[in-house]
Amino acid sequence: MAHEPLSQEELLLEGFLALDTPEGYRAEFIEGDIVVTPPPDGDHESHISVVVKQVTRKSATDMDVSGNKGLKLERGGRCPKNYVIPDATWTPTSARLFWGAEPWMPAEGVAMVAEVTSTRPERDRDTKRHCYALAGIPLYLLVDRERGSVTLFSEPGNDDYQQVVTMPFGKEIEVPAPFSMTLETTDFA
Template sequence: MTAMAHQPLTQADVLLEGFLALETPEGFRAELIEGEIVVTPPPDGDHEDYIGLIVEQVHQHSRTRMQFSGNKGLKLESRGDCPQDRVIPDGTFAPRELRLYRGADSWMPCKGVAMVLEVTSTRPKADREAKRRCYARGGIALYLLVDREASSITLFSNPEKDDYREQCTRPFGKPLALPEPFSFDLETADFL
């Protein structure tokens, strides 16, 4: 019997291994986005307020019962010589019947996630661009972006390859229609 030859580690393998070994201070988040390790500080109160306002409306008005998580990270497919993206959205929504958040692993696949939510903070460009591409590659049908600098909310839909084919932006104060499986108008008057 011959010994199997070990495959040499690629740069992507080393980066993913180093990322998974990181220990961040409490409240900080480490993500691996398009081959770059990104560490973000704990969010401020306004950031959390926007998330709370959205979660409350989803639980009250969504046609489909949704579960929410603000802690589970998403594993996305590798691209080319980059390691698998590991992204932690500010929030994910999934139909309750799927029970996607069960299990001890802090990283879950994207399959079954109905919508991801991001609220811009210290790195708004990452939320507007890199994370949008990650979520589209993951096949997540809806990406909701609360852009605090622009005082607007955008729903990206119809993912295809590295981006979303459609987007609808509304200024704070105007409602934004959320399609199936949510099927209600998200009110943003309280965002002002």
């Protein structure tokens, strides 16, 4: 019995899933491209640490957080199949979504993801934003170091987020339910 040949995207995805990246590097599959990122710099990690500490301390709902959880985003449209690793991923503790999850888990039940810009900020600003929205992730928090701002994207629909709030570093930004908290950004300025 003959097998149908794999499409170019299927071949790339197969190659991506077989990758063995050097220690500390992240490999992602975004819109048909294999993206390998070097370890982040200290400022990047400090920014994400500030966010994670505040969400842990202030969130109205008990949340689990991971800084290395692979998400398999499978929706139609511009992002048919993507494998991404957000800088931080939050899920309700009661859902126990990280427990027993495969290395690449579905995005269903994820409450929020966060990215801090680094070597290719346009990927975080545009490409990943659309992929997260298409996957139905309710909240996407972007700390944009180059622009000196924090943006919260919410209400995913129509291939993007419908609600966008951007505040410069030094100003507060409100994170809605289930977090129901104010994120302080003075440490970023």
